[in-house]
Amino acid sequence: MGGCYSAASAPGNLMCKTAEGGKCTAPNENNKYFLVPGAASNQQSVMACENPLGTAVGEKAYVGVEGCDTCTAPAPLTEAGMRPARCTACNLGSGKPNLAGSGCFKCNIPTCSHCSANGVCEACTSEEQRPNTDGTKCISCNIDGCTRCSAENKCDQCGDGYRLEGETCVQIQPSACKTLGNAGCATCDPNGGDEICLTCTKESDFLQLNKKSCKASCDGDGEIADPTSTPKVCKCDAEKGYQLQDDACVQTQPSACQTENCQECTNRGKENEVCTECISTHYLTPTSQCVKDCTIISGYYGDADKKCKRCHDACAECVGAANNQCSACPAGRMLQYTNTNTPAYGGTCVGQCSVSATGEGCEVCGARIGGTDYCSKCKGSQVPINGVCAANPSARATACTSNGQGACTSCTGDYFLRDGGCYQTDRLPGKSICTQAANGQCNKCANDLVVSGGNCGECHPTCATCSAAGAADKCKTCVTGYYKTSDNEGSCRKCSEGLVGCRQCIASANAFVCLEMSDNTSENVNKSGLSTGAIAGITAAAVIVVGGLVSFLCWWFIYRGKART
Numbered sequence: 001m002g003g004c005y006s007a008a009s010a011p012g013n014l015m016c017k018t019a020e021g022g023k024c025t026a027p028n029e030n031n032k033y034f035l036v037p038g039a040a041s042n043q044q045s046v047m048a049c050e051n052p053l054g055t056a057v058g059e060k061a062y063v064g065v066e067g068c069d070t071c072t073a074p075a076p077l078t079e080a081g082m083r084p085a086r087c088t089a090c091n092l093g094s095g096k097p098n099l100a101g102s103g104c105f106k107c108n109i110p111t112c113s114h115c116s117a118n119g120v121c122e123a124c125t126s127e128e129q130r131p132n133t134d135g136t137k138c139i140s141c142n143i144d145g146c147t148r149c150s151a152e153n154k155c156d157q158c159g160d161g162y163r164l165e166g167e168t169c170v171q172i173q174p175s176a177c178k179t180l181g182n183a184g185c186a187t188c189d190p191n192g193g194d195e196i197c198l199t200c201t202k203e204s205d206f207l208q209l210n211k212k213s214c215k216a217s218c219d220g221d222g223e224i225a226d227p228t229s230t231p232k233v234c235k236c237d238a239e240k241g242y243q244l245q246d247d248a249c250v251q252t253q254p255s256a257c258q259t260e261n262c263q264e265c266t267n268r269g270k271e272n273e274v275c276t277e278c279i280s281t282h283y284l285t286p287t288s289q290c291v292k293d294c295t296i297i298s299g300y301y302g303d304a305d306k307k308c309k310r311c312h313d314a315c316a317e318c319v320g321a322a323n324n325q326c327s328a329c330p331a332g333r334m335l336q337y338t339n340t341n342t343p344a345y346g347g348t349c350v351g352q353c354s355v356s357a358t359g360e361g362c363e364v365c366g367a368r369i370g371g372t373d374y375c376s377k378c379k380g381s382q383v384p385i386n387g388v389c390a391a392n393p394s395a396r397a398t399a400c401t402s403n404g405q406g407a408c409t410s411c412t413g414d415y416f417l418r419d420g421g422c423y424q425t426d427r428l429p430g431k432s433i434c435t436q437a438a439n440g441q442c443n444k445c446a447n448d449l450v451v452s453g454g455n456c457g458e459c460h461p462t463c464a465t466c467s468a469a470g471a472a473d474k475c476k477t478c479v480t481g482y483y484k485t486s487d488n489e490g491s492c493r494k495c496s497e498g499l500v501g502c503r504q505c506i507a508s509a510n511a512f513v514c515l516e517m518s519d520n521t522s523e524n525v526n527k528s529g530l531s532t533g534a535i536a537g538i539t540a541a542a543v544i545v546v547g548g549l550v551s552f553l554c555w556w557f558i559y560r561g562k563a564r565t
Contacts, residue, residue, distance in 0.1 A: 049069065
């Protein structure tokens with residue numbers, strides 16, 4: 001939060017109820033903030049539930065949930081990683097939390113309290129109601145242990161610790177397994193002689209759909225791990241239309257939309273079909289396509305509504321909507337990370353290197369990376385670390401060996417040397433050059449070229465990765481705005497050559513898909529989803545038609561002239 005606050009007065013008391021030793025010891029009872037596990041007095045100790053950037057405690061990161069109003073604190077991590085808070089209520093306009101508390105999603109279902117990513121109701125506000133089987137409404141069904149009902153007071157799915165008997169739920173009485181012990185089960189429900197597995201011998205295993213065994217993964221068709229269940233269990237992926245039938249997941253409601261990975265569309269199955277909603281694992285692009293990750297479109301991010309949205313104008317690429325969530329910057333600007341321990345959360349784009357007028361700071365801005373100037377030589381005792389003059393002695397010592405002239409002569413550990421500075425491979429600008437370094441040297445170039453003398457060459461400007469420096473016909477992948485129809489090495493063509501007005505695209509041997517139009521339109525799938533062959537065919541057909549019309553008009557005027565004479 002960038003400052004010190006008093007727990008006795010505003011705004012500090014809005015976040016923290018009590019504080020001691022320089023850190024918050026109890027959050028405000030409004031539940032809009034949570035304590036950061038293990039935070040020291042010199043670290044951020046209280047965090048807003050809605051802050052998805054979070055904070056780091058060493059190698060452990062704790063984050064809030066975008067759009068969340070109230071939450072419970074995440075449990076402490078036992079190893080390096082990231083753990084979010086559990087959202088219990090969302091901000092007005094952000095929708096409703098899912099049962100796992102991992103996100104806020106919109107669903108217009110009366111009396112529904114929790115929604116999944118695709119708008120399916122998971123729980124109801126009234127204790128006397130349950131979601132129906134499809135999760136499209138809440139119905140009267142006051143049955144203990146029941147989570148879904150097929151009709152009024154007719155349960156068809158029970159929660160943990162209960163089993164379904166007829167149309168009601170019966171509480172399970174765990175006991176030692178008699179017949180399923182060899183199937184990886186620790187405790188079982190006798191169930192009248194037909195044992196049901198309740199827990200697994202290995203905590204890392206998953207209870208399988210038929211509740212007769214435990215396995216290391218949920219790998220059957222339509223199966224996913226249930227993130228809300230303890231112990232871990234496998235379930236059917238309802239968001240993709242799978243339902244449990246005879247101990248197997250069966251897709252009962254496949255989408256009839258022709259657009260790949262599309263759930264809802266207009267003009268279904270026709271040439272002018274337009275996708276309006278993707279399956280739960282995908283995001284809707286500006287051209288009505290469905291993609292797994294919005295970052296394949298430069299300058300876009302995936303929002304809670306499962307749509308690809310444009311980044312803030314200050315960012316070239318981003319992880320969220322705000323100007324402090326940039327993950328890359330336009331040429332002439334450089335990225336200043338919000339938290340240097342967690343670069344994945346992004347930061348703010350600031351001005352590029354400039355020569356300092358004081359006795360400290362940069363003396364020479366001689367490193368140019370991606371169109372932005374970085375420092376290559378510093379004043380005083382400073383040296384360039386990640387393109388910026390480092391004042392922290394420990395930072396200098398862990399990264400750089402200096403000749404005392406304001407530049408690095410060699411680097412240590414996972415840093416690599418370039419233009420007088422040491423750079424890391426997990427953040428910009430270093431990762432745009434090198435993706436792997438050891439013993440102070442780069443050993444894997446980001447553009448797939450072979451490291452030569454500790455340096456990485458440059459591909460042709462149209463290539464993102466390549467096999468030969470500077471060669472236009474040796475591209476493996478293309479930069480933004482270009483595409484290649486073959487998986488083999490070759491030249492990259494402008495997206496506008498595949499479809500007039502297309503700004504960003506992807507392509508294969510059989511299809512060309514426009515991800516963003518220059519005019520930001522998305523009229524129909526023909527604009528974004530025609531194959532290159534189809535586009536060529538339409539062009540050829542148009543030429544034939546126009547040519548035929550011209551020939552007819554010429555004949556007509558000649559004939560008319562003869563008739564008059």
